[in-house]
Amino acid sequence: MAVAEAGQQSSSATTVDLQDVRRTYHLGEPVHALDGVSISLPAGSFTAVMGPSGSGKSTLMNMVGCLDTPDDGEVTVAGQDVTALSGTERAKLRGTELGFIFQQFNLMPRLTAAENVTMPLVFHNDIDEGRRERAETLLDRVGLGDRLDHTPPELSGGQRQRVAIARALVNEPSLILADEPTGNLDTGTGAEIMDLFEQLHEAGRTILMVTHERHIAEHADRIIHLVDGRIEEIEQVGGER
Amino acid sequence: MKLTESFRISWRAITGHKLRSSLTTLGIIIGVGAVIVFMVLGGAFEANIAQDIQEGNDEPGMWVNTQQQAGGFGGTQFVDAAIYTESDVAALESIDGVEYVAPEASLPVAQLNHGDQQRTGGFAIEATTGDRLEEDITTGESFSADDELVLSAEATDLVEGELGVGDEVELSYEDGTSKTFTIVGLVDDTSSGGNNLIPTAGYVSLDNYQTTVATPDGDQERAYSSMIVTAESAETLDETQEATLDYLQTESDAAQLKQDEYDIRAQTVDDAVDQIGDIIDQFTFLIGGIAAISLVVGSIGIANIMIVSVTERTREIGIMKAIGARKRDIIQLFIVEALILGVIGAVIGVAVGLGIGYLGATGIGWPMVYPVNWIAIAVVIGMTVGVLSGLYPAWRGARVDPIEALRHE
Numbered sequence: 001m002a003v004a005e006a007g008q009q010s011s012s013a014t015t016v017d018l019q020d021v022r023r024t025y026h027l028g029e030p031v032h033a034l035d036g037v038s039i040s041l042p043a044g045s046f047t048a049v050m051g052p053s054g055s056g057k058s059t060l061m062n063m064v065g066c067l068d069t070p071d072d073g074e075v076t077v078a079g080q081d082v083t084a085l086s087g088t089e090r091a092k093l094r095g096t097e098l099g100f101i102f103q104q105f106n107l108m109p110r111l112t113a114a115e116n117v118t119m120p121l122v123f124h125n126d127i128d129e130g131r132r133e134r135a136e137t138l139l140d141r142v143g144l145g146d147r148l149d150h151t152p153p154e155l156s157g158g159q160r161q162r163v164a165i166a167r168a169l170v171n172e173p174s175l176i177l178a179d180e181p182t183g184n185l186d187t188g189t190g191a192e193i194m195d196l197f198e199q200l201h202e203a204g205r206t207i208l209m210v211t212h213e214r215h216i217a218e219h220a221d222r223i224i225h226l227v228d229g230r231i232e233e234i235e236q237v238g239g240e241r
Numbered sequence: 242m243k244l245t246e247s248f249r250i251s252w253r254a255i256t257g258h259k260l261r262s263s264l265t266t267l268g269i270i271i272g273v274g275a276v277i278v279f280m281v282l283g284g285a286f287e288a289n290i291a292q293d294i295q296e297g298n299d300e301p302g303m304w305v306n307t308q309q310q311a312g313g314f315g316g317t318q319f320v321d322a323a324i325y326t327e328s329d330v331a332a333l334e335s336i337d338g339v340e341y342v343a344p345e346a347s348l349p350v351a352q353l354n355h356g357d358q359q360r361t362g363g364f365a366i367e368a369t370t371g372d373r374l375e376e377d378i379t380t381g382e383s384f385s386a387d388d389e390l391v392l393s394a395e396a397t398d399l400v401e402g403e404l405g406v407g408d409e410v411e412l413s414y415e416d417g418t419s420k421t422f423t424i425v426g427l428v429d430d431t432s433s434g435g436n437n438l439i440p441t442a443g444y445v446s447l448d449n450y451q452t453t454v455a456t457p458d459g460d461q462e463r464a465y466s467s468m469i470v471t472a473e474s475a476e477t478l479d480e481t482q483e484a485t486l487d488y489l490q491t492e493s494d495a496a497q498l499k500q501d502e503y504d505i506r507a508q509t510v511d512d513a514v515d516q517i518g519d520i521i522d523q524f525t526f527l528i529g530g531i532a533a534i535s536l537v538v539g540s541i542g543i544a545n546i547m548i549v550s551v552t553e554r555t556r557e558i559g560i561m562k563a564i565g566a567r568k569r570d571i572i573q574l575f576i577v578e579a580l581i582l583g584v585i586g587a588v589i590g591v592a593v594g595l596g597i598g599y600l601g602a603t604g605i606g607w608p609m610v611y612p613v614n615w616i617a618i619a620v621v622i623g624m625t626v627g628v629l630s631g632l633y634p635a636w637r638g639a640r641v642d643p644i645e646a647l648r649h650e
Contacts, residue, residue: 067563067643088567095565106560106647110253122246123565167564 014076015175015206016041016064021073023059023229033059034070035229041175041208046201048217049210051226057210058179060226064208065098065177066090078174095124099168103180105160107152107167113139114148117166124171138166142196158189165196176200178209182216194219242570244577251578254550262582265546268539269586269626270593273619275532277594277612278601283525284610285602290521291514292608300376301475303482303509305489306467309502317504323452323464324498325489332488333470338481340473343373344465346450352413353442358400364442366390366412368450373469374428381406381426387448390422394429396442410443420449457497464498470507482507529615533622539586540626547579547634551641558638559646568639575635576628583627587620594619 016039023034033056041047041064051057062068063075066082067090075082078097082090099120100106107116114135121131139145142162152160161181168176178197182190198219201207209220217223218237225233255262305325311318325344333342346368353360371383374391384391390410397404404410406424413419422445447463454464472481486507489495495505508516551558558571595611602609 062644065563088569091562091565091567094563100563102647104647106556106563108557108560110257111250119561120564122250123242123561123567123570171565 013043014040015043015045015078016208017074017076018063019074019076021063021070021075023056023063023068023070032229034063036073037226037229037231038073039224039231041206043174043206044201044204045222046197046207046220047209048220048223049208049226050212050214050217050223051232052212054228055226056229057226059229061177061179061208061210064175065100066093092124095120096171097174099171099173099176101161101164101168101176101178101181103183105152105157105164105184107160107163109152112149112151113144113155113163113166116152116163117170119167120171134170135166138169139163141169142166156189157185158192161185161189161193162196165193165200169200174206176205176207178207180211181209182211182213190216242566242573244573247570247573247577248581251574251581254554254574254578255581258550261546261550265543266582266586266589268542269536269583269623270539270590272533272536272539272626273587273590273623274594274597275535276529276619277591277615278598279525279528279532280612280615281595281598281610282601282607283521283528284612285598285605285607287518287521287525288610289607290517294514294517295510300471301473301478301509302469302471303478303485303507304467304513305470305485305505305507307495307499307503308506309500309504320503321466322499322503323454323466324495324503325465325468326454326456326462326494326498327464328456328458328462329489329493329495330465330468332493333468333485336481336484336488338473338477338484340471341370341372342468342470343370344447344450344468345369346447346452346463346465348412348445348449349415350412351415353399354411354413354419355400355402355404355408358402360400364396364399364440366443366445367441368447369444370447373471374426374444377429378426379429381424384425384444384446387446388420388422389425389446391426391428391444392424393440393442393444394427395440397427399442454498456494458494462494464494478509482509536622536626540630543579543582543627544630544633547575547631548637550578551575551634551638554638555641555646558641559643562641562643563647571639571641572635575638576631579631579634580624580627583623583625583630584620586627587623590623591616591619 018037018039021034021037022032025031025033037056037060049057049060059068063070064077066077069075069083077093080093082093085093108119111119114132117135117138118131136145136148139148142165144159144162144166147155147159152163155163181197182193185193194216197207197209207220211217220237222237223235224231225235307320307322307324308317309320330342330344333339348366348368350366351361353364371385374383378391379394392404404424406426408424409421410424411419411421428444450463452464453461456462470481470485472478486505489505489507499505561571599609
């Protein structure tokens with residue numbers, strides 16, 4: 001059902017669109033991190049990116065995450081041409097339209113779970129009231145309703161990643177970006193986190209996830225295989241679920 | 242990003258590194274504290290001197306003297322020039338509001354003999370008017386003849402065996418002559434004028450004062466190098482001072498007799514206090530300036546710690562940038578952090594400075610003074626130093642590339 005829903009939405013809206021994106025690093029000899037990549041992420045879709053290390057996965061994530069800009073080609077996120085935006089405008093786009101989930105969790109170590117969750121609102125939302133309630137609702141949804149005032153060092157890896165997921169949702173993003181979200185977790189905890197991703201997907205969220213583990217990637221609708229900065233194959237994941 | 246938010250987050254960063262933050266603020270504490278200590282001590286010293294001067298001078302008077310510009314600290318120095326003639330004294334006495342005029346005239350006395358006891362040097366005998374002493378006479382009366390002497394109450398031990406009313410003393414002048422005086426009274430007032438470094442042991446009638454000058458009118462008249470002019474009341478002192486100066490600087494013999502570079506001054510007690518205060522202020526300022534150097538050192542300390550802090554928190558900066566922080570948000574965070582450190586340092590520094598200043602001033606016996614201006618200045622400087630030393634680290638932080646930062650361990 002989720003797939004059908006995603007299909008419906010894709011006809012109406014495209015969250016991310018990459019057209020012939022190129023990015024070259026000059027480290028001695030030029031390395032083509034992305035060599036003409038074109039991808040479209042329909043609203044509500046769940047896409048996984050796989051590939052060996054050095055295949056351009058991280059560069060792709062940075063492009064979609066508005067942290068990097070292409071040397072050539074076009075990146076459109078939530079209807080905005082990223083290459084035409086200033087640094088400040090890109091920061092605003094990240095803060096209002098994107099939700100990041102990292103392998104290293106990347107929480108602020110001295111802030112509480114609730115404060116970490118509402119951190120994106122600090123930069124781009126002037127409303128104070130309801131923030132605590134919002135953190136409470138989101139942490140409750142990821143199963144941490146009783147850990148609001150714990151700081152990251154007081155939480156387990158799985159719990160930290162749940163806080164990070166709640167943080168990624170706080171600004172009602174158009175797109176959730178996940179970089180190896182289960183990479184630092186044991187198999188059991190990883191599976192719980194992937195259950196959360198499926199719930200998000202079913203709720204209509206658009207997700208782009210980088211992973212090198214096949215069984216994690218199979219939670220997505222489709223898998224993009226990257227090799228040497230090019231798309232080698234786009235695999236539709238169908239009947240598994 | 243709202244300021245309150247940056248305060249909350251910066252405060253967490255500061256309290257998260259308690260030892261480091263304390264050591265950082267220590268630089269500012271010492272700097273501000275040192276400045277405040279010197280300001281308190283300088284102010285207290287000044288207040289103490291003012292108190293001393295005022296205690297000995299409860300009459301609404303002024304001291305007329307001659308000064309000239311001098312190089313170096315203080316600006317002016319006293320000149321011993323006998324330019325105030327008898328005519329000037331008489332003219333001043335006729336000015337409205339002047340109670341009496343007492344010329345000050347030291348006699349060139351070399352030795353005092355009492356029986357077989359002698360005292361050579363270390364004291365002064367002044368010729369003055371009887372009126373000036375009357376109020377302060379404790380025993381006996383003021384002199385009424387030119388061979389009578391009023392002894393200072395503090396000079397009764399000038400020679401062995403106590404001097405008292407009725408005793409005879411012989412004064413030997415520097416020119417070899419001598420004269421015998423009878424002590425007729427004791428006076429309690431020893432602080433007569435301003436520049437008497439040698440204590441005045443006794444007072445005699447002006448008839449004993451021999452210094453004369455040729456006046457502009459061609460007469461020979463007695464002339465004095467300074468005098469005390471007393472006003473009828475404290476309320477009219479300012480007007481009397483103005484009238485006195487006005488006369489002396491325009492119509493008086495003194496105005497014509499003085500050298501061009503000399504200035505005639507009429508200083509009330511308040512003026513004297515102000516003048517000494519100015520000199521002390523300059524010293525205080527100089528020492529305070531030296532103390533302020535430690536503030537500069539303190540600010541370098543803050544900058545240093547903030548740079549370390551930026552490097553250490555590269556990853557956190559990366560996280561914040563990834564989730565939407567703009568450059569100015571990062572700058573704001575670090576400047577607020579430096580500002581908090583600066584303000585805390587300044588506030589504690591003021592407290593410590595006042596504390597040490599209080600202990601020092603009361604320890605020496607000076608009155609405590611609160612340098613309100615300097616407290617305000619110190620806090621403002623603390624904040625400025627905080628912000629300035631936070632600028633460069635903040636700029637470095639804002640430049641952090643989130644991609645690199647997130648890879649940073």
